[in-house]
Each structure stands twice: as structure tokens, then as C-alpha cells.
Amino acid sequence: MPIGRKPINRDFIMPLNTAALGLPICNLLEEIRARLQEERNLVLEAPTGAGKTTVVPLALLDETWLTNRKIIMLQPRRLAAKNAALRMATLLGESPGQTVGYRMRLDSKTSSATRIEVVTEGILLRMLQDDPSLSDVGLIIFDEFHERSLDGDLGLSLALNARDTFSRSPTLRIMLMSATLGTAALEAFLECKAVKSEGRLFPVEERYGQNSKPRERIVDRVTRSINKALAGHPDSSLLVFLPGQGEIRRTMEQLDPPPGVELRPLYGDLSLGEQQAAIAPCREGRRKVVLATNIAETSLTIDGVDVVIDSGLERKPRFDPQTAMSRLTTVKISQASSVQRKGRAGRLRPGTCYRLWSEAQQEQLAAQDEPEIQSADLSSLALQLFAFGVYDPGELAWLTAPPAGAYQQAIDLLLGLAALEKTDAGLRLTPHGNAMAEISAHPRLAHMLLLGDAVGARETAAHLAAVLSDRDPLSRDSADMRTRLEYLSGEVACPGALRAWEKRTLQLARQLSQQLPKATRPNAGKPSYEQLPGLLLASAYPDRIARQRHSGGYQLANGRSCRFASPNALDKSKWLAVAEVGGVAGRTGDVIRSAAPLDPALFDTLLKPQLSEATIVDWDNKSGRFLAERRTSVGALSLRKVQLDSVSDEARTQRLIELTREANMANLSWSAPCEELRNKVRLMARLESDWPSLESEDLVPTLEDWLAPYLLAVKKLSDLKKLDLYTALESLLSWEQQRRLRAELPERFEVPSGSKVAIDYREDPPILPVKLQEMFGCRDTPSIAGGRIALVVHLLSPAGRPLQVTQDLPSFWNNSYDAVKKEMRGRYPKHPWPDDPLSATPTRFTKHRKQS
Numbered sequence: 001m002p003i004g005r006k007p008i009n010r011d012f013i014m015p016l017n018t019a020a021l022g023l024p025i026c027n028l029l030e031e032i033r034a035r036l037q038e039e040r041n042l043v044l045e046a047p048t049g050a051g052k053t054t055v056v057p058l059a060l061l062d063e064t065w066l067t068n069r070k071i072i073m074l075q076p077r078r079l080a081a082k083n084a085a086l087r088m089a090t091l092l093g094e095s096p097g098q099t100v101g102y103r104m105r106l107d108s109k110t111s112s113a114t115r116i117e118v119v120t121e122g123i124l125l126r127m128l129q130d131d132p133s134l135s136d137v138g139l140i141i142f143d144e145f146h147e148r149s150l151d152g153d154l155g156l157s158l159a160l161n162a163r164d165t166f167s168r169s170p171t172l173r174i175m176l177m178s179a180t181l182g183t184a185a186l187e188a189f190l191e192c193k194a195v196k197s198e199g200r201l202f203p204v205e206e207r208y209g210q211n212s213k214p215r216e217r218i219v220d221r222v223t224r225s226i227n228k229a230l231a232g233h234p235d236s237s238l239l240v241f242l243p244g245q246g247e248i249r250r251t252m253e254q255l256d257p258p259p260g261v262e263l264r265p266l267y268g269d270l271s272l273g274e275q276q277a278a279i280a281p282c283r284e285g286r287r288k289v290v291l292a293t294n295i296a297e298t299s300l301t302i303d304g305v306d307v308v309i310d311s312g313l314e315r316k317p318r319f320d321p322q323t324a325m326s327r328l329t330t331v332k333i334s335q336a337s338s339v340q341r342k343g344r345a346g347r348l349r350p351g352t353c354y355r356l357w358s359e360a361q362q363e364q365l366a367a368q369d370e371p372e373i374q375s376a377d378l379s380s381l382a383l384q385l386f387a388f389g390v391y392d393p394g395e396l397a398w399l400t401a402p403p404a405g406a407y408q409q410a411i412d413l414l415l416g417l418a419a420l421e422k423t424d425a426g427l428r429l430t431p432h433g434n435a436m437a438e439i440s441a442h443p444r445l446a447h448m449l450l451l452g453d454a455v456g457a458r459e460t461a462a463h464l465a466a467v468l469s470d471r472d473p474l475s476r477d478s479a480d481m482r483t484r485l486e487y488l489s490g491e492v493a494c495p496g497a498l499r500a501w502e503k504r505t506l507q508l509a510r511q512l513s514q515q516l517p518k519a520t521r522p523n524a525g526k527p528s529y530e531q532l533p534g535l536l537l538a539s540a541y542p543d544r545i546a547r548q549r550h551s552g553g554y555q556l557a558n559g560r561s562c563r564f565a566s567p568n569a570l571d572k573s574k575w576l577a578v579a580e581v582g583g584v585a586g587r588t589g590d591v592i593r594s595a596a597p598l599d600p601a602l603f604d605t606l607l608k609p610q611l612s613e614a615t616i617v618d619w620d621n622k623s624g625r626f627l628a629e630r631r632t633s634v635g636a637l638s639l640r641k642v643q644l645d646s647v648s649d650e651a652r653t654q655r656l657i658e659l660t661r662e663a664n665m666a667n668l669s670w671s672a673p674c675e676e677l678r679n680k681v682r683l684m685a686r687l688e689s690d691w692p693s694l695e696s697e698d699l700v701p702t703l704e705d706w707l708a709p710y711l712l713a714v715k716k717l718s719d720l721k722k723l724d725l726y727t728a729l730e731s732l733l734s735w736e737q738q739r740r741l742r743a744e745l746p747e748r749f750e751v752p753s754g755s756k757v758a759i760d761y762r763e764d765p766p767i768l769p770v771k772l773q774e775m776f777g778c779r780d781t782p783s784i785a786g787g788r789i790a791l792v793v794h795l796l797s798p799a800g801r802p803l804q805v806t807q808d809l810p811s812f813w814n815n816s817y818d819a820v821k822k823e824m825r826g827r828y829p830k831h832p833w834p835d836d837p838l839s840a841t842p843t844r845f846t847k848h849r850k851q852s
Helices: 010-021 024-038 052-059 078-091 121-130 150-165 183-190 218-232 245-254 272-279 335-346 359-364 379-387 404-416 431-437 443-454 458-468 481-489 496-514 532-540 600-604 649-662 672-687 696-706 717-722 725-730 735-744 809-827 847-851
Strands: 041-045 070-075 100-104 107-109 116-120 137-142 173-178 204-208 237-241 261-266 287-292 305-310 313-320 325-332 351-355 420-423 426-429 545-548 554-556 561-563 575-582 589-597 612-620 625-634 637-643 748-750 756-758 767-771 792-796 802-806
Touching (some): 024 041, 024 052, 041 183, 052 070, 052 078, 070 121, 078 100, 078 116, 078 272, 116 121, 121 150, 121 379, 137 150, 150 173, 150 379, 173 183, 204 335, 218 237, 218 245, 218 351, 237 335, 245 287, 305 335, 379 404, 379 426, 404 420, 404 443, 426 431, 431 443, 443 458, 443 532, 458 481, 458 496, 532 575, 532 589, 532 600, 554 575, 625 649, 649 717, 672 735, 756 767, 802 809
Parallel strands (some): 041 173, 070 116, 070 137, 100 116, 137 173, 237 287, 237 305, 305 351
Antiparallel strands (some): 100 107, 313 325, 420 426, 545 575, 554 561, 625 637, 792 802
16 A cells, blocks of 8 residues: 555445435445446436535545545536535545545645545546556546536546556546436446436426517526515525626626625636635525526535526537637527536525526427537647547547547647648657647647747746636726736736736746746747737737738738727737637627737748748739739738749649639530540449549549649630540540440440441430331340440431330330331331331331332
């Protein structure tokens, strides 16, 4: 047993939990132990108040398969993590940091004696980086897994991979816990049967509202409901769920609570101390209204609360693939979340839940929360995977796989940040990318931190990264990022209202700075003091470099337009490095939340890697020739244009390819032989699998491969119509395929009369138009391709008009010929109409010419 660790007496825990606490989860502990003794995975579904978060880890500490290794329990939120650790330590009569500890950003309490660590989800990823085998961990518990956070899903996949990669005995156990899991998919994924607890939730009365009035603000509805609930429940404290910090602030401004009622905000950006104050008991004779985001949904008991008011809304980040930016979007909660929120009212006594929507709308809510991986920025996930040596997400088992489009955008960003490079073995991390992966920040910010260190501005870069890692309380008042830096550096005294933010941000900045390599001499040049903020932001957000438009506002390097919400001192800057933009998804314009001036002289020095150069060729109608210019750009923003004296064959060919692609090949000469060739190849491809496709959707993407060699002689757009397109298309076939095409799909078919009739390949199946008399004696339907394709025979009158269309010639002779003969014999008496066409002599002549 490691020094400093002591065994936990199971007999001590069981009586304590069962007798003193009476928690329902205790009835399942023996089943949980038995299942984990035999199986590697377990899914535990236990309602709010069952005691799973605090009792289960303690009850498993003395299991033989644990062999004195740690239990790691993941909590999605810092406040829940700290309170879970505190509660477990209290049950053991200890302080956090002894048997039970916790680790999270900016705060940790552990020691060599710690055997249960409650951690936020990003900490597990850091642990996996430090020790990919998790050799010191015997059990990982993913608590509140129903939230399906990105880090939670990634952590689960990596933990499963670590277990499969590093075999050991006893094996690593994995447990998923929540009150509302939707267990069927999890049971199938983990190949185990769920354990379910009935829980201990006091009855909660549900009171539904009506449909909201048009354009009614959610803050107004909530305020009205709070006032009504305070009057109707004079002894109760209230927990109110709002979508975000802005709604909480506006609700507090509108409320005028009666004496003895305290207003307490509760959201993620508050310090842990402020969050703790919101859930702590009120003083004697007082009650409170806690205005919270979904941070209060799970794993928290708020003293005195037995009334919940639920707005039914939450704010979630949504990655917009069109702009490569994440936006906070207000969405309806799921039914699972509504159950979690309702449960907050029944933790301590019977309660009431006011839902500000109708009962019919409740049925229309999604059953479970959408996994964050389906709508998130995946650049951090992609960087972590490469750091773990996973070069394709398909190498891991995923409960929900990363969407291919969003993952590719993440790869493109990492390439742009020089974190990845193309090698003979595929994409791999660069040394710079490896350094980025060691920093617990978004890849953009990790890149910025490393650049800041390289130019001798480690502290400024750390301050900026810390500000951008958290919600920015100054974004409502000032868009200039230099203001934040002045507060954090001490150049300007920080306002009292921002002191908690200042302290938290400086603490995070120190942590980020400590993750950088040991201080070295600058090796990338030295920007001026004035250039530094813009340089650092532009390195992190090269797609948000912005240039002022003559008509007002700015254009971003990603092509979007943006402007300040109100007149701003930064409006005088021609160039900006924008850190944060806001707005509504789908709108063409965005609002600049924070930015810094950008000195364009940096494009010739430290920002030169962000530039791209390209030769742009286009057709000039006035001069009747192709013109070329050399264009230097940063994203969609053109910096310099230089007219070229001549256009190279390569550049002209590339432009012709682009024009042809834009026209979907309509600018080419599609003659009848070309269309016939396409139809012939289509017929053969249906019979055999190794024939190329000549369909437009397959030809357009590969124009460079098959059309480019024939474009060298094209000097004018009009010359495209003279192009030998048939030869270009035929070149896609091998010599053997060309030979077989001529043999099996001939141009003409010899009919019984001896005539060689042209086959019409414009239709499918192909058509053989032939006079009826020329087919006398033909007992079988004509066919091509070795009998595999029956021709559609158009039997024509002597005047060339269709008498019958058939793909079954024997049936025509037996069933339809007599009727045709009777009708046509009088109309065309000079042509033969024998009673027995199968024994008659085929002819293309009249009876007179035939006799002569």
C-alpha cells in the first residue's frame, strides 16, 4: 500500500450512510459492488437526491479490484465538484485534501493520502496526457453524464482506449452516472446492463404556464412569476432557472423583493466563493431567490429551496461552420433537463415547480440533451487526439462520433496555426503543435501564448489568454482589449466591481504562464508596446483580422462583415484584430465585442506567415484576352495587387478549369457523339463495375485530371467550343475498354434484310429503328453486348412512321402483327404483308422491285 494511504473501513461507511442519511442508493451498494467485481463497465441511473454522487465512491474504496488505486470522479461544473468533495470528506470526518480531494482550474486540494479525486472534465484529459495508461487509477466515474459535454465524451473514448491499449490486472473500471441517462444507448455502447435506483425525491407539484405572448421578454415573465411565487409561498426560498448571465442581471434589476428576501445570482463566471454564497443556508428568519443558469441543474442541494421557477431555456455554444466561429445560442431545454430542474424543488421537502410553458409544449421537448460534440468547435478535441497519437477519430470508440465537416474545419484551423504538418505518413503534430497541446487552453490561445513567449511578451500574452478563456465582464462597456491589459498590468486601477474578475484572471494567467517553456530570449523579433495587443490577437484569430470599409464597418478575413454596436474609439483604426464577435446566426453582420488596433506593418514581419500569395487570372472582355495579377491577401482581405505582363499556360489553364467548373461544363461543346459516348459508358458501367463514370457530378471535380491537357491550345474563351471534347472523354477509357465499347456497343446493327441500321444510343435502352419488312424471319429480339442488352425495336411503316415499339419481337409476331397487316396492306399495297412473316424473305424493297 502506498505510504500515506489508509484503507477505508466499509463497516464504517455503511451504517453511516444507511442509518444517519437514509439515502436510497445504499440499497443498491451490494449490487453495484457485485457488478463491478465481475464487469468492467457499469451504468447507474439514480434520481435526484438518491445519494449516488457522495455515497458510491466512498462505498467502493475498499474493493479488492481497486488495489489501492484512485477513484476519479468527473463533474461537469466546478461548484458541483467542490461541493461533492466537501460532502464526502465531511462524511468521513475529514477535510478535503485527505482521503477525498478535488482538482479544477484555479483550485485544488489533494495530498499523497488522497484516494478519491473529484475533478472537472478537462483535468482527466491532462491526467491522460501525463500518464496515458492511468496506472494509478482503478475506477473512473463520469457523473451527470446526461449532459454529454465535449470533454466528457472525449474523456470516455480516451479512457476506453487506454484500457484496451494498456492491459493490466485488475482492469480499469468505468462507471457512468446520472438521474436521466437514456440508458439503452449507453448499455449497448458499454455492453452492460444498467443499475437503477428508485431514489428519494419528495413529491413536487408541477404547475404549467400558458404560451408566451408575442414579443414578451422572458425576463418579464420570470419577474412576474417570482413575485407571484414569493406571495404564494411565504416560507419558501426560490430557485429560478434563466438562460444566461444577462437575463439574471436584468431580472435582479427589475425585482423589488419584500423584506427578508435576498437575491443571489448563480452562474459559472462567478468566483467559487460567490457561488458558494448562493447555495449556503440563509440567516434565521430570512429566505432567498437564487437566480441561476443550468449550473444549478445537478449535483447541488440549495438549502431552503422547495420552489423552482423554470424558464425552460438555456444558453449553449453552437459552432457555425460557415463562419468557423462559435456563438452562444438560446435554446429550449430537453425533457431530461426539465426533470433535473424540477427535482431541485424536492430535495429537502415537498415542493412546487412552475414551468413557464404549457403541458403540450412539454411533450414536444427533445427527450435528451443534444451531445455537445454535434455542435461544438472541435479544434481542441482534434489537437488532443493528435497529441495522444490518434490520427483519425475512427480509431476510437465513440458514443457519438465527431461530425466529419466540423472535424475537418478543426484540422484546417490547426494547419493554419502551424500545429499540424503534412508528412509521408499523413498529418502529424509539429513541435509547435506538441507545445500547444501541453497548454490547457484553446488551440488559438495556446498558439498566441507561444508566440507571446517568442517575442518576449509572456506576461501580456498570458493576461490576454486568461481574459479570453472566461466570460468578459467588460464587453458591455468597452470593446478595446487594451483596457483589460491596463487593469491586469496595474497601469490603471481596476474598478472595485471588477476586483473579483481581476483576481481570478491574474490567477489563471499565472497558471497559463507556468505551462510555457522556461523563459528564453525572444527569437521572433520584438514588436513595439503599441503593436503587441493587435499582434497577439491576430495570431490567435487570423480569420478575424479586420479592415475598415469605406462605407463604414469592417470586413473580417473570413469574409464576414462586422461593426461596433455603438460609436467607439477603435472606429478610428483602419485595421483591427478582433477577439470576440457576437450576433445572430445566419445574419450577414456581426457585432464587435472586443478587439485591438492592428499595425499593418506587422504583415511584413511577424504576421507574414498569415499572408498568402496567388496569381489571379481572368478573362477581360474589353481586350479580348486573359489578364493576370499577383495578389497578396490575408484571408478574404487583399493587401497588394501587382499586374503581370503575361499569363502563364499553367495559370490560364487553371482559370479555364475554374470557369468550366462554375458553368458545370455547359461552356464546352457537347456534341451528339459526346452524349452518345456517355450513354454507352453508362450502359457498360451498369453491366460491369470497373468502368469510369462520365456523369457531370463525377467529371466536374476531376477537370484538372482529364480536361487540363487539352486546354493548352485554348487562348480565348470562344476556343472552348472548338475543343475536341470527344477525344478528351474517350481518354478516360483504357485502350481495352475503347476496343470493347466498339465491339459490344456497335454503331450499327445488321438486320435480316442485310441493312446495317444505326442504333440510337440517346435513349436507355438503345433504340433500333427499322422498317417492319426488313425484320421478316427474325425470331429473336435484337440485342447487343453479347446478348445482355435487348434493343427497343421501333418497327416502321414504309413511310418511316412507327407501327410498333417492342422489346419482345416474338410476342409482336404472335399477337400484334395480324392487326398491323390488315391496317397497312391497303395503305401500302406495293409492299409485302405476308400471312407468315417468320417464313417470308426480309426486304427493304417494294414487291415490284423484289420480284424484279
